[in-house]
Amino acid sequence: MPVFLNTKDADFESAFQALLGAKREDSPDVDDTVAAIIKDVRDRGDAAVIELTSKFDRQDLTADTLRVSEDEIEAECAKVPEDARRALETAAERIRAYHVRQVPEDHSWTDPEGATLGWRWSPVSAAGLYVPGGLASYPSSVLMNAVPAKVAGVGRLVVTVPTPDGVMNPLVMLAARIAGVDEVYRIGGAQAIAALAYGTETIAPVDKITGPGNAFVAAAKRRVFGKVGIDMIAGPSEILVIADGDNDPDFIALDLMSQAEHDESAQSILITDDADFGRAVAEAVDKRLETLERRAIAGASWRDFGAIITVRDLDEAARLSDRIAPEHLELCVADAEGLSDKITHAGAIFLGQYTPEAIGDYVGGPNHVLPTARSARFSSGLSVLDFMKRTTLSRMTPGALKAIGPAAETLAQAESLEAHGLSVRARLDRLNES
Amino acid sequence: MPVFLNTKDADFESAFQALLGAKREDSPDVDDTVAAIIKDVRDRGDAAVIELTSKFDRQDLTADTLRVSEDEIEAECAKVPEDARRALETAAERIRAYHVRQVPEDHSWTDPEGATLGWRWSPVSAAGLYVPGGLASYPSSVLMNAVPAKVAGVGRLVVTVPTPDGVMNPLVMLAARIAGVDEVYRIGGAQAIAALAYGTETIAPVDKITGPGNAFVAAAKRRVFGKVGIDMIAGPSEILVIADGDNDPDFIALDLMSQAEHDESAQSILITDDADFGRAVAEAVDKRLETLERRAIAGASWRDFGAIITVRDLDEAARLSDRIAPEHLELCVADAEGLSDKITHAGAIFLGQYTPEAIGDYVGGPNHVLPTARSARFSSGLSVLDFMKRTTLSRMTPGALKAIGPAAETLAQAESLEAHGLSVRARLDRLNES
Numbered sequence: 001m002p003v004f005l006n007t008k009d010a011d012f013e014s015a016f017q018a019l020l021g022a023k024r025e026d027s028p029d030v031d032d033t034v035a036a037i038i039k040d041v042r043d044r045g046d047a048a049v050i051e052l053t054s055k056f057d058r059q060d061l062t063a064d065t066l067r068v069s070e071d072e073i074e075a076e077c078a079k080v081p082e083d084a085r086r087a088l089e090t091a092a093e094r095i096r097a098y099h100v101r102q103v104p105e106d107h108s109w110t111d112p113e114g115a116t117l118g119w120r121w122s123p124v125s126a127a128g129l130y131v132p133g134g135l136a137s138y139p140s141s142v143l144m145n146a147v148p149a150k151v152a153g154v155g156r157l158v159v160t161v162p163t164p165d166g167v168m169n170p171l172v173m174l175a176a177r178i179a180g181v182d183e184v185y186r187i188g189g190a191q192a193i194a195a196l197a198y199g200t201e202t203i204a205p206v207d208k209i210t211g212p213g214n215a216f217v218a219a220a221k222r223r224v225f226g227k228v229g230i231d232m233i234a235g236p237s238e239i240l241v242i243a244d245g246d247n248d249p250d251f252i253a254l255d256l257m258s259q260a261e262h263d264e265s266a267q268s269i270l271i272t273d274d275a276d277f278g279r280a281v282a283e284a285v286d287k288r289l290e291t292l293e294r295r296a297i298a299g300a301s302w303r304d305f306g307a308i309i310t311v312r313d314l315d316e317a318a319r320l321s322d323r324i325a326p327e328h329l330e331l332c333v334a335d336a337e338g339l340s341d342k343i344t345h346a347g348a349i350f351l352g353q354y355t356p357e358a359i360g361d362y363v364g365g366p367n368h369v370l371p372t373a374r375s376a377r378f379s380s381g382l383s384v385l386d387f388m389k390r391t392t393l394s395r396m397t398p399g400a401l402k403a404i405g406p407a408a409e410t411l412a413q414a415e416s417l418e419a420h421g422l423s424v425r426a427r428l429d430r431l432n433e434s
Numbered sequence: 435m436p437v438f439l440n441t442k443d444a445d446f447e448s449a450f451q452a453l454l455g456a457k458r459e460d461s462p463d464v465d466d467t468v469a470a471i472i473k474d475v476r477d478r479g480d481a482a483v484i485e486l487t488s489k490f491d492r493q494d495l496t497a498d499t500l501r502v503s504e505d506e507i508e509a510e511c512a513k514v515p516e517d518a519r520r521a522l523e524t525a526a527e528r529i530r531a532y533h534v535r536q537v538p539e540d541h542s543w544t545d546p547e548g549a550t551l552g553w554r555w556s557p558v559s560a561a562g563l564y565v566p567g568g569l570a571s572y573p574s575s576v577l578m579n580a581v582p583a584k585v586a587g588v589g590r591l592v593v594t595v596p597t598p599d600g601v602m603n604p605l606v607m608l609a610a611r612i613a614g615v616d617e618v619y620r621i622g623g624a625q626a627i628a629a630l631a632y633g634t635e636t637i638a639p640v641d642k643i644t645g646p647g648n649a650f651v652a653a654a655k656r657r658v659f660g661k662v663g664i665d666m667i668a669g670p671s672e673i674l675v676i677a678d679g680d681n682d683p684d685f686i687a688l689d690l691m692s693q694a695e696h697d698e699s700a701q702s703i704l705i706t707d708d709a710d711f712g713r714a715v716a717e718a719v720d721k722r723l724e725t726l727e728r729r730a731i732a733g734a735s736w737r738d739f740g741a742i743i744t745v746r747d748l749d750e751a752a753r754l755s756d757r758i759a760p761e762h763l764e765l766c767v768a769d770a771e772g773l774s775d776k777i778t779h780a781g782a783i784f785l786g787q788y789t790p791e792a793i794g795d796y797v798g799g800p801n802h803v804l805p806t807a808r809s810a811r812f813s814s815g816l817s818v819l820d821f822m823k824r825t826t827l828s829r830m831t832p833g834a835l836k837a838i839g840p841a842a843e844t845l846a847q848a849e850s851l852e853a854h855g856l857s858v859r860a861r862l863d864r865l866n867e868s
Contacts, residue, residue: 083844084844084845084848086841086844087840087841087842087844087845087848088845090838090841091841091842091845094545094838097545098551101541101543102553107535109535111528111531111799115798115799116785117532117798117799117800119536119800122778122779124811124812125778125779125811138849139845139848139849140845140849171848171849207811207812208812222656226666226667226807226809228812229809229812229813232660233660248860248864250860251857251860251861254853254856254857254860255857257853257857258851258853258854258856258857260853261851261852261853261854262851288853288856292852292853293850293852294850294851294852294853298853336829337829340827343825344556344559345556345559345823345825346825347825347826348825348826348827348828349825349826349827349828350828350829351550351827351828351829352829352830353861354830354831354832354834354835354861354865355828355829355830355835356857356858356861357857358842358846358851358853358854358855358857358858359828359830359835359838359839359842359858360826360828361842361846361854362841362842362845362846362854363838363841363842363845364549364551364828364830364838365545365549365551365828366551366553366826366827366828367826370826371823373660375660375663376823376825377558377559377641377823378558378641378642378662378663378823379663379823380823380824380825381824381826383824385819389779389805389810389811389812389813389814390814390815390817391777391779391780391781391782391783391810391814392781392782392783392794392800392801392804392815393774393782393783393785393800394782394783394784394785394789394793394794394798394799394800395770395771395784395785395786395788395789396786396788396789396793396798397788398788400788401788401789401793404524404528404793404797404798405793406521407520407521407524407525407796407797408521408525408792408793408795408796408797410517410518410520410521411518411521411522411525411573411574411796411797412792412795412796414518414521414573414605415572415573415574415605416727416728417692417695417696417728417792418695418726418727418728419688419691419692419694419695419722419726419728419732420692420695420792420795420796421792422688422692422722423685423688423689423691423692423790423791423792424790424792424793426682426684426685426688427685427787427788427790430682431788
């Protein structure tokens with residue numbers, strides 16, 4: 001049973017705070033292990049990666065077989081059924097069409113003092129995408145990371161994916177190919193992150209690493225942050241559905257379960273202004289949990305972290321939503337756009353009853369890599385901007401330097417940075433001489 | 435003496451790699467201390483902050499005096515000389531005018547399938563700006579952090595600044611006031627970062643923390659990353675000047691020294707296509723080092739990390755520059771814009787001989803918080819975007835869901851996420867019924 005809350009209840013605030021504060025994930029402390037692995041890869045390169053892959057993935061590689069060959073990729077892609085291939089292509093096209101609109105513009109202007117100012121954007125030269133092996137090896141995530149990188153103009157895009165016992169996921173290989181990935185290596189874990197960050201004899205280093213992974217991968221990403229760029233460290237997935245009574249309880253139940261089935265630590269919350277509807281959804285969930293393939297996982301998530309909150313009105317729902325700052329937010333109400341305008345903190349918003357969150361996981365177009373654990377308060381989903389950086393530009397004319405140089409000199413003196421001031425003063429003196 | 439390199443020399447590549455790889459900073463390992471401080475502040479709130487401030491800053495505070503009162507700020511501001519006040523106002527206006535242009539636009543469109551897609555930006559609700567005490571307490575940095583936050587629309591902007599022995603920096607207080615800072619607390623170190631991230635009885639928590647600090651502050655920011663957003667961890671400052679022989683050696687010497695005087699770990703590099711000019715700059719540096727107030731610091735930086743590199747031509751200079759990926763890049767050549775177009779990785783570019791880097795530190799307009807230690811390969815200077823986040827939006831019509839829903843269902847099945855597929859299928863079945 002999920003927790004049932006009602007904002008009219010006297011103890012609502014403490015119960016809601018308990019829900020917000022629930023610790024859903026116990027990350028094992030693997031930092032020492034990861035530090036040792038990174039050092040080993042830095043010291044010994046390929047040899048370390050090969051040994052660790054033999055140990056963890058039971059696969060004996062050589063420097064020549066670390067990389068998945070074009071022929072192998074071709075062979076894997078050929079195994080994908082035609083309908084799945086077409087679906088991946090549809091997804092890639094739609095993700096590309098959305099992300100192309102994110103490509104930022106350069107700007108340049110001349111200000112009243114005559115200074116020319118501006119900035120320009122450029123892609124990172126090389127990016128690495130970590131793809132987990134096993135159950136969580138999702139071709140859709142390959143597209144969601146690789147397509148924005150390629151849209152950004154990343155020249156060299158590398159995928160690492162562990163293939164324990166030599167088993168590859170044909171859909172992952174096809175997604176990599178469709179997205180234009182340049183190199184694929186059959187390695188995983190902290191050793192893959194270390195190889196991407198520092199390079200080995202066979203694997204050239206990259207500048208930015210994105211993609212989800214287990215505790216070892218997350219710890220390794222934290223450690224190499226600074227040497228390379230990384231994306232956010234993702235926590236378990238979450239959905240908040242705000243629905244009025246005019247919805248099919250089974251639709252909403254399925255939306256809640258589509259997060260819950262990811263992970264026992266996932267969280268699904270319904271906020272409704274109709275208590276009867278809330279009970280109907282709870283019943284619909286129970287019914288679905290009788291037959292869902294992943295009912296053990298979804299049931300545990302729903303039991304431990306699920307919640308149904310009854311509110312007085314939708315304005316109250318919006319305020320609670322901003323406190324939750326959900327990764328995914330479905331608005332299944334008559335005026336979804338109007339309600340959306342009242343909400344500030346959310347990774348992605350899905351409007352109306354025909355926009356189940358699962359559409360956004362695959363083919364909607366927006367990215368499905370989104371801020372979890374209330375981090376939508378300060379961060380955004382993955383985008384083209386994550387694979388680009390901005391260089392600012394300025395040019396002073398003699399006139400501009402005369403106009404604003406003295407202020408710089410004054411501030412340099414106030415900060416006791418004499419050479420800063422002199423570098424301006426020497427030029428002003430020259431200009432005043434002539 | 436700095437190191438002199440010439441790309442024509444046989445050992446150039448190894449010498450250049452040594453320069454790139456030079457370890458300029460030994461961060462002490464303060465992680466355990468910082469972890470304990472953060473835990474203490476989380477457990478005991480104000481009481482812990484007050485004790486730690488007494489211990490480290492020799493200042494006895496109460497919950498009532500943690501915050502600097504409006505009267506105190508007023509009194510400090512009144513101490514600032516008129517020319518410095520005007521210079522700060524000029525700087526703030528120019529920084530604001532530049533950053534206003536960075537405010538991103540929202541987008542929304544309807545695609546051929548009838549889906550409405552888009553995104554919108556919103557500011558973080560509350561941001562904290564760490565300002566160091568003592569020597570590195572720069573009012574210009576207050577402006578560079580606070581102005582973009584206010585331009586972004588941050589509702590609550592908090593400054594923490596340690597005031598050891600009760601000594602405040604009037605210019606810092608005035609910069610905070612000019613930039614529109616809402617609250618100022620006289621605390622510093624890891625305890626300030628912990629208070630900003632987790633809150634205490636007196637200090638409400640923020641969502642994002644920016645600003646420079648010592649090793650304790652940097653370690654604390656790394657630790658609270660995820661609970662709140664942080665900016666990049668800044669390393670020692672750097673400048674690369676690319677200059678042809680048609681420059682005044684003393685101007686270039688002063689520009690090199692204006693980084694070197696920051697810190698013994700700072701790095702100043704000149705690349706020139708004129709070996710004689712390089713030697714003339716070295717002589718001009720030596721002359722300036724005889725009299726500069728901070729000659730001990732600047733001299734050590736120049737001796738240990740300075741370099742003058744002679745190249746065959748400016749194309750070679752551009753290629754070396756991209757390998758250095760400098761924080762600051764001055765282009766003092768006849769066609770600075772043309773050379774700039776050949777460069778991809780740099781935090782900020784200053785064009786022409788009348789644009790000394792120091793202009794950018796204070797009044798140019800672009801931000802002076804820039805990526806160090808080669809991180810311009812993958813990251814950007816501080817901007818309005820650092821105080822905003824993006825929410826993606828999507829709405830499917832029945833027609834759009836019919837068009838793309840089946841592809842989502844196929845991919846959900848391929849990823850063994852049954853509820854994902856069913857959440858789409860249930861709606862498609864309903865639509866097909868009607």
